[in-house]
Amino acid sequence: MFANIVNKNRFVCSFAIMLLVANWSLGQTLSQKIDAEVAKPIADFEKKAAPLCSDLEFIRRVTLDLIGTIPTVEQSREFVKSTNPNKRSELVDALLASPAHAWYFAMVLDVTWMERRADKHVPSANWKQYLRESLLANKPYDVMVKEILSADGVDAKTRPAAKFYLDREGEPHLITRDISRLFLGVNWQCAQCHDHPRVEDYKQDLYYGLFAFFNRSYLFTDAKTKQSVFAEKGEGDASFQSVFDPAKVTKSSGPKLFMRAAITEPKMEKGKEYEVAPTKEVRGIPKFSRRSQLANELARGDFEPFARNGANRLWAHMMGRGIVHPLDLGHGDNPASHPELLDLLAKEFVKAKFNHKEILGQIAKSKAYQRSSQVPKGLQDPKPEEYLVGAIRPLSEEQFAYAILQASGFTDAERMILGAKVEEAALQAKLAPQATPIINALATPAGQAPGYEARVEQALYLANNGQLQGLLAPRKGSLSFRLSEIKDAKLFAEELYLGVLTRMPTEDEKKEVEVLLGKKDVDKAGLIRDLVWALMTSIEFRFQV
Amino acid sequence: MNCNYACKTVDHGLSRRAFLGGVGGLGLGALANPLAAKGLAIQQKRVLVVFLAGGVSQLETWDPKPGVVTGGPFRAIPTSVPGIHISELLPYTASWMHKLALVRGINTKENDHGKGAYIMQTGRRQEPANEYPHFGSVCSKLLTEDKNPLPGYLNITPNGSGAQSSKDAAYLGPKFGSVSISDGKAPANLEKPAGINSEAEMQRHLLRQNANERFYSRRKSAMTEAYTQTYDQARMLMEKRGLFDITSESGKLADRYGKHDFGRHCLLSRRLLEGGATFVKVSHTNYDTHHENFDFHIEQLGEFDRTFATLLEDLDIRGLLDSTLVVVMSEFGRTPTINRNFGRDHWGTAWSVAMGGCGIQKGAVVGKTNATGTAVVDREVNGGHLFHTYLKALGFDSKKNFYVDQRPLPMADPKASPIEEILL
Numbered sequence: 024m025f026a027n028i029v030n031k032n033r034f035v036c037s038f039a040i041m042l043l044v045a046n047w048s049l050g051q052t053l054s055q056k057i058d059a060e061v062a063k064p065i066a067d068f069e070k071k072a073a074p075l076c077s078d079l080e081f082i083r084r085v086t087l088d089l090i091g092t093i094p095t096v097e098q099s100r101e102f103v104k105s106t107n108p109n110k111r112s113e114l115v116d117a118l119l120a121s122p123a124h125a126w127y128f129a130m131v132l133d134v135t136w137m138e139r140r141a142d143k144h145v146p147s148a149n150w151k152q153y154l155r156e157s158l159l160a161n162k163p164y165d166v167m168v169k170e171i172l173s174a175d176g177v178d179a180k181t182r183p184a185a186k187f188y189l190d191r192e193g194e195p196h197l198i199t200r201d202i203s204r205l206f207l208g209v210n211w212q213c214a215q216c217h218d219h220p221r222v223e224d225y226k227q228d229l230y231y232g233l234f235a236f237f238n239r240s241y242l243f244t245d246a247k248t249k250q251s252v253f254a255e256k257g258e259g260d261a262s263f264q265s266v267f268d269p270a271k272v273t274k275s276s277g278p279k280l281f282m283r284a285a286i287t288e289p290k291m292e293k294g295k296e297y298e299v300a301p302t303k304e305v306r307g308i309p310k311f312s313r314r315s316q317l318a319n320e321l322a323r324g325d326f327e328p329f330a331r332n333g334a335n336r337l338w339a340h341m342m343g344r345g346i347v348h349p350l351d352l353g354h355g356d357n358p359a360s361h362p363e364l365l366d367l368l369a370k371e372f373v374k375a376k377f378n379h380k381e382i383l384g385q386i387a388k389s390k391a392y393q394r395s396s397q398v399p400k401g402l403q404d405p406k407p408e409e410y411l412v413g414a415i416r417p418l419s420e421e422q423f424a425y426a427i428l429q430a431s432g433f434t435d436a437e438r439m440i441l442g443a444k445v446e447e448a449a450l451q452a453k454l455a456p457q458a459t460p461i462i463n464a465l466a467t468p469a470g471q472a473p474g475y476e477a478r479v480e481q482a483l484y485l486a487n488n489g490q491l492q493g494l495l496a497p498r499k500g501s502l503s504f505r506l507s508e509i510k511d512a513k514l515f516a517e518e519l520y521l522g523v524l525t526r527m528p529t530e531d532e533k534k535e536v537e538v539l540l541g542k543k544d545v546d547k548a549g550l551i552r553d554l555v556w557a558l559m560t561s562i563e564f565r566f567q568v
Numbered sequence: 569m570n571c572n573y574a575c576k577t578v579d580h581g582l583s584r585r586a587f588l589g590g591v592g593g594l595g596l597g598a599l600a601n602p603l604a605a606k607g608l609a610i611q612q613k614r615v616l617v618v619f620l621a622g623g624v625s626q627l628e629t630w631d632p633k634p635g636v637v638t639g640g641p642f643r644a645i646p647t648s649v650p651g652i653h654i655s656e657l658l659p660y661t662a663s664w665m666h667k668l669a670l671v672r673g674i675n676t677k678e679n680d681h682g683k684g685a686y687i688m689q690t691g692r693r694q695e696p697a698n699e700y701p702h703f704g705s706v707c708s709k710l711l712t713e714d715k716n717p718l719p720g721y722l723n724i725t726p727n728g729s730g731a732q733s734s735k736d737a738a739y740l741g742p743k744f745g746s747v748s749i750s751d752g753k754a755p756a757n758l759e760k761p762a763g764i765n766s767e768a769e770m771q772r773h774l775l776r777q778n779a780n781e782r783f784y785s786r787r788k789s790a791m792t793e794a795y796t797q798t799y800d801q802a803r804m805l806m807e808k809r810g811l812f813d814i815t816s817e818s819g820k821l822a823d824r825y826g827k828h829d830f831g832r833h834c835l836l837s838r839r840l841l842e843g844g845a846t847f848v849k850v851s852h853t854n855y856d857t858h859h860e861n862f863d864f865h866i867e868q869l870g871e872f873d874r875t876f877a878t879l880l881e882d883l884d885i886r887g888l889l890d891s892t893l894v895v896v897m898s899e900f901g902r903t904p905t906i907n908r909n910f911g912r913d914h915w916g917t918a919w920s921v922a923m924g925g926c927g928i929q930k931g932a933v934v935g936k937t938n939a940t941g942t943a944v945v946d947r948e949v950n951g952g953h954l955f956h957t958y959l960k961a962l963g964f965d966s967k968k969n970f971y972v973d974q975r976p977l978p979m980a981d982p983k984a985s986p987i988e989e990i991l992l
Contacts (some may be wrong), residue, residue, distance in 0.1 A: 196696040213975065215697060220976070272637035325649070326730065326783050349973050357974070397786055415789045468735035468742050477794045478734070481756035492761045535778065549768055557775035560799065562783045562792045 052383035053371055058362035061391045061410050071402055073412040076395040078103050081111055083525035084567055085387050087418065088341055089118040091127030092425035095435060096521045108396055115387040119380045122429065122447040125158035127296035128379075129226065130421045132158075136171070136187060136205060139469045144176070145186035153183035163377035164333055165322045168206060172318035176252040177306075188253045193242035199234040202214055203471075206321060208332035208353040214497035215550070217265045224354035227265055232279035236317040236525035237262035243306045254468055257296030257309030278313045283326065286316050324373035328353070341386045343416030343567070360408035378438045396568045415565045429541035430523045430559055431494040432501030441498040460490050485560055495552045503551045523558040613926055613962050614708050614841050614892040616883075617849040618834075618876065620868075621726075621858030623684070625902035625912055627941055628655050628865040630920035631672045638904035638940045641862055649931035657682035657869040660877035664932045667880060667889065669990040673935020673944040676900060679914035681856075684899030690735075691980050692956020701744065703958060704834070705737035706979065707847040708744040710964060712799075717804035718811075719747040719755070724833045724850045726751065739972045746849070754812035758805065767790050775805070788863045811843040812836065824878045830871050831986055834879045841883070841892060855898065858911040879923070893926040893961050897954075904941040918944045921954060927961030927992050934989040952984025960986040 051059075057104065063070035082102045086094045094102070102110065105503040118124060132154050133147075157167050176185035191197045196215060203211045211230040219225035238261040242252035262275040279285040289311050301307025323328055332353070346365040347353045359365045368382060375381040386392050386550035398405060405411040418426060428434045437453040438445055464484035467473050485491060497504040502522045509515040516536040522527040528536070539550055558564060625640075627633055632644040634656040644653035647665035654662055654670075661668075678684045683694050690700040701709075708720025721736065723746040734745030747755055760769050780796050814822065814835050825831040830852045837848045852872055857864040876896070883889040901919025902912035918937045924930070936946035959966035959980060966986055969976040 055635035152824075194696045198695040210975075212697060215695075219776070222974075354975060368648065415787060415792060415793065417795075468733070468737075468745065470735070471738075471742075475791070476741055476743050477798045479717070479798050479801045479805060480747065480757075482798035483805070486799065486802055487757040487759060487806075489761060492763075515961070526619050529782070531782065535775075549764075553764075553768055553772035553777060557772050557779055560776050562795060565795055566792060568783075568787065 028070035039372060050390070051559065053367075053381075054389040056367055057389040058391055060361055060367060061389075063363070064361065065409060065411070068411070069540050071399070071411055072390075073395045073397060073402075074400050075390060075393045076413060077358060077526075078111075079526045080395065080568070081393060082114065084392075084413075085111075085115060085118065086328065086438075087422050087426065087567060089115070089127070089383065089387065090121060090123040091130065091419075092420050092429045092434070093525055094122075095429065095520060099525050106410060108182055111393070112388050113389050115172050115384050119384050120179065122159060123424075124156055124380075127160050127421070127453055133421075134419070134421070135189065136471065138256075140190050141194065141469055142190065143191035145183055147186075149183040150186040152222065161378065161380075164372075164379050165324065165329075165542070167375040168322040168329075169318040172202075172322065173315065175254070176250075189241075189242070189251060192250075193240055193253050195234060195237035198237050199230065201231075202321070203233060204351040205333060207328040208301050208335060208347060208351055209328070210351040217267045220267075222354050222356050224356070227263060228274065228276055229281045230261050231261045231274075231276040232281065235276050235278040236313050238313075239308065239309070240314050243301075245306075246304060252306060254301065254306045255309055255312050255314055256301060256307055257291065257311065277317055280320055280326070282328070283320060286313070286320070288313070324377070325367065330369040330373050330377075331365055333377070333379075334372045334382065335365060337382045338365075338368060338386060341383060341392055342410070343414040348408070412517070414567070417565060418567060419457070419473070420462045420465040420467075423455065423465060424458040426564070427455055427461060427491070427494065427559060430502065430564070431555065432503070433457060433494050435502075436500035436504075444530075457490070457494065460488075463494055464488070483561075492552075492556075495555055497548065497551075502555060503548075506551045506555075512540050515540065519554060519558070523555060524561075592874055613702070613711055614710075614845065614893050615926075615958075615962070616837055616841060616846075616879075616894045617703065617897045618893055619849055619851040620855050620872070620898045621851050622683070622854040622898070623900045623902055623914060624855040624868075624898045625857070625861060625865055626672075626757065626919040626937075627902070627904065627912075628657055628862070628869065630654055630670050630922055631937060631941065632656075633904070633939065633941045636940050638942070640906065647783045655869075658873045659675070661880075664877050664880045664924075667884065668894075668922050669928050669930070669932040669934070670920060670922050671932060671935050671949060671954065671990065672937060673688040673947045673949055673985060674749070674901070674916075674919050674921060674954070675944050675948050676916040676919075678916040679900060681894075681899055681914070684914075684916055687951035688732075688897050688899055688954070691951050691984070693951075699738035701738040701740045702736040702746065703955065704746055704847045704849055705740050705744040706959070707962070709740050709970075710959075711962065712846040716846065717801045717808060718840070718845045720744055720839060720846045721746040721846055722749055722848045723747065724749040724752060724848065726829055726833075726837060726851055726853050734767060735849045739975075739977060740970065749812070749836070752812070752814070752833050754809050757832065758809045758812075760806070773799070779795065779953060790904055792881070808843065813841055814839060818848070821878075821882070824874070825882075826875045828871055828876075830874075831875045832954075834875050838879060838882050838886075838888075841888060842886060857902065858907070858913055859909040861902065861906070861910060861912040863910075883925070887927050891926050891929065893958060894924050895958065903949045918942065923958075923961075927963065927991075929990050929992055932990040947987075949987055949988070950984065952981030952986050955980045956984055956986040957991065960991055 058087060065071065071451045079099055082094050082099055086092065090548070102114065106180050107113065129151050133151055137150070170181065170184045174181045174185035174191050176182045191201065200212055200215070203209050209225070211225055213219045213226045214227045214230035218227050239256040239259045241254055241256070242251050244251045260275045263272050264273050274278045277285055277288060291310060294370055297307060297309055299305060299308040301444065320326070324330055335347050336350060339348070346359045346361050348360070372382050390486070391410045394413040395444070396415050398412050401409060407414055432456060437450060441449055441453070465481050467476070494505055497507055506515055506518055509518060513533055516528040516533045518524055519536065520532065536554070539545070539554070581691070604625040627638065627640055628642060632642065632653065633733035634642065636643050643656045645656045645659065645660040645662055646653055649665045652665055652670070654665070676684060676687050678687055678693070686694045689702045690701045691703070704723065712720035721744065725748050733748065736746045737744035749755065764772070768874030776799065810816070814832060817835060817839070822835060825835040833850045837850045840848050852868070855864070855868055880889065880894070883892055899918040900914055903915040907913060919939060934947050935944060935949060937943065938945045956966040965981070966980045969978050971977070
């Protein structure tokens with residue numbers, strides 16, 4: 024993970040300047056432009072809005088959003104102590120430049136694109152490694168999407184990227200639905216069977232235009248190797264009827280993305296469609312592949328829905344909701360809360376050559392991101408899409424699990440064992456086996472869009488399961504170990520609250536700790552376990568505040 | 569607004585929620601209010617699905633055809649309803665026919681186990697990019713009150729993985745997914761952790777609640793409230809874990825249910841339904857009799873018959889039957905043709921389902937197959953019609969939509985409709 028971030032100020036400085044320069048236009052940074060756009064719809068925005076959050080709130084918030092865990096006690100203390108006026112901005116850059124960001128963002132992309140499907144043809148480990156290495160190498164977003172949409176699983180080198188297709192069993196309807204939702208921000212599920220009855224923009228022919236890139240594709244399993252790849256035929260139409268049409272007129276569509284010209288297909292003589300004709304034993308290779316046209320057609324800067332969806336999802340990652348919200352309901356009847364902001368972010372994302380870090384960094388540096396979540400006096404029921412106050416938003420399952428490991432001091436203890444110059448991969452190998460059961464206990468079902476829903480089984484796990492209780496047991500370097508060594512009640516309370524909630528305890532909270540510690544015959548070990556557990560299961564830990 | 573978050577009891581979040589919902593507790597005041605009383609009536613409806621896994625033979629159960637080439641060796645016997653005959657393998661159930669209704673004209677056009685089960689549990693055919701919620705999830709959504717600590721869809725599996733399947737709820741949301749009661753054992757994590765005594769347990773929850781109170785003094789949101797409620801719900805569920813323990817039932821009753829898995833699981837079903845569960849699915853396995861259909865049905869139905877009749881009687885005596893929709897279903901029936909291994913194969917073309925209790929006419933029969941049972945000749949229905957029927961029996965307009973993110977999603981297949989002939 025990242026060690027002593029604020030001490031690396033000098034190192035990251037030049038990097039930060041590079042980023043800033045890239046975004047300067049007319050003397051305004053993107054984060055300033057973001058703030059101007061966010062303020063636009065509301066008169067006297069700045070007067071009404073909440074003040075910026077405290078340094079401790081900021082370091083917790085941004086550490087969670089950029090590397091998926093909470094800061095250590097030491098990092099928090101140093102950050103507060105630092106008098107560097109640019110410390111927030113420098114922290115953002117350092118986090119984005121750290122390998123921990125690539126590890127974390129690979130998890131985010133995995134959950135977004137695979138939606139926790141169980142492994143079928145491509146092992147999850149290979150796929151995550153592909154995502155991680157791409158991110159470590161600063162591979163742009165459009166290049167990654169192109170690779171994913173081009174992979175067929177034949178070449179071992181690109182096979183991990185074929186997980187998107189292969190683990191959806193090559194099912195053309197499922198792939199059509201998920202490409203439109205995940206890469207274009209539109210959900211055409213209804214349009215599979217008819218024009219959407221209420222949404223003007225969701226037409227059946229748009230759906231079948233995208234579907235036509237896939238209707239000839241099929242999963243081919245080699246009899247000898249048992250390996251499945253994504254193969255394609257050289258013939259077959261994407262024809263459809265509307266279930267609402269009493270006349271049952273059959274229409275047909277060639278490959279075409281909405282707002283783009285139809286793909287011109289070469290005329291093929293009957294019987295001469297193939298390089299290699301498909302049989303039961305042989306994977307067919309058509310002379311003209313419809314599917315191979317898609318990656319270039321879709322993952323490009325001048326295809327607006329692609330850039331807008333990418334930008335909207337980055338915004339949602341940082342802010343808890345999309346400018347278009349829900350993220351896959353981009354259509355005329357569900358307008359963006361800030362259309363010009365979305366245009367701006369999409370444009371800048373393209374200009375930054377689809378480097379997601381620039382957009383994330385600029386959002387993190389905006390005032391919109393840094394608002395306190397405490398509603399200022401006099402402000403009545405601020406709406407989430409107004410961004411007048413910081414959002415109270417749930418941690419993702421991954422953020423929550425890794426925050427538990429950091430708060431309990433499991434991460435600290437492992438880092439102590441591994442030594443100061445620990446490689447990210449070595450540390451991650453220790454953390455993953457503890458994070459996974461927590462993630463599984465909280466996760467949304469396979470194949471469904473990730474989202475937060477409180478369920479009683481989650482509370483039962485967090486309250487009673489032995490795995491989580493085990494993390495609370497003292498071991499060298501862990502929080503309960505450190506607490507057991509502290510005699511002074513006030514210092515004890517500080518370590519506890521900084522460690523778990525990344526803030527100093529209030530007077531009331533110090534008092535509560537003092538009273539409990541001062542009780543006659545106190546079972547100190549038991550008390551520590553229960554205090555840490557209580558804060559970990561409190562609202563303030565489960566949500567970004 | 570002045571929010572009072574000072575109360576620190578377990579019930580705090582829940583009673584407040586119930587108050588906001590307009591149904592305040594179970595006192596006389598609530599009953600005097602017609603709206604609240606209606607709410608209570610809805611709350612009291614329950615569902616029990618008995619799933620005969622593998623595909624039970626309609627010819628050896630609800631639609632016997634003795635004396636014809638496809639009929640097999642068993643006779644048909646009269647039941648407690650004059651004119652209705654069922655297989656002689658179900659003598660106990662026959663004496664409860666006056667509480668049941670039969671649908672004998674089912675054609676689901678599906679002979680695959682997985683796809684057939686999907687049709688029967690969701691009322692839809694499987695589609696590649698659409699998932700539909702299970703009947704249990706729909707009931708969990710429509711019938712379970714927020715304050716009920718029991719999960720809304722309990723699935724007692726013979727020896728399942730024990731995992732919960734929040735996926736069953738599809739677009740309704742994981743909260744309405746099924747929770748597996750593997751071999752009748754209580755769900756995971758219902759016991760407090762080793763090393764934490766009752767005093768410590770009280771203290772750590774109090775500390776958690778104190779932290780939340782302090783948080784609420786500064787900020788609040790509906791989402792955070794739902795989160796804290798799950799802990800209250802968890803603690804109430806922990807208190808109810810005795811419900812999963814059938815050893816407290818009388819030995820005599822347990823004997824009547826049967827000591828075999830299905831008997832124990834049915835007894836547990838009744839305990840759960842009586843204890844406030846909304847939807848219980850219990851399975852009996854395995855009816856996939858490609859070989860020796862007749863021997864296997866003697867054996868399987870021997871277990872089923874007495875246990876099921878006991879369950880109906882037990883529910884009836886306790887006053888639960890009229891408010892509990894009971895359905896006996898399979899993924900499909902079995903072929904009229906007897907294969908050379910004396911087996912019957914998969915058959916979705918002409919088969920039967922039995923149901924009774926809440927909203928269902930007593931002693932009704934709808935649908936008819938031909939003399940040899942090879943085709944439906946009257947009132948053909950499919951899984952969609954059955955799904956509509958269940959919902960209507962429970963008092964819902966099955967033609968209505970769920971709304972998820974602006975998308976209207978029909979509660980049941982719009983191409984089908986309820987089977988009015990067997991509805992009250």
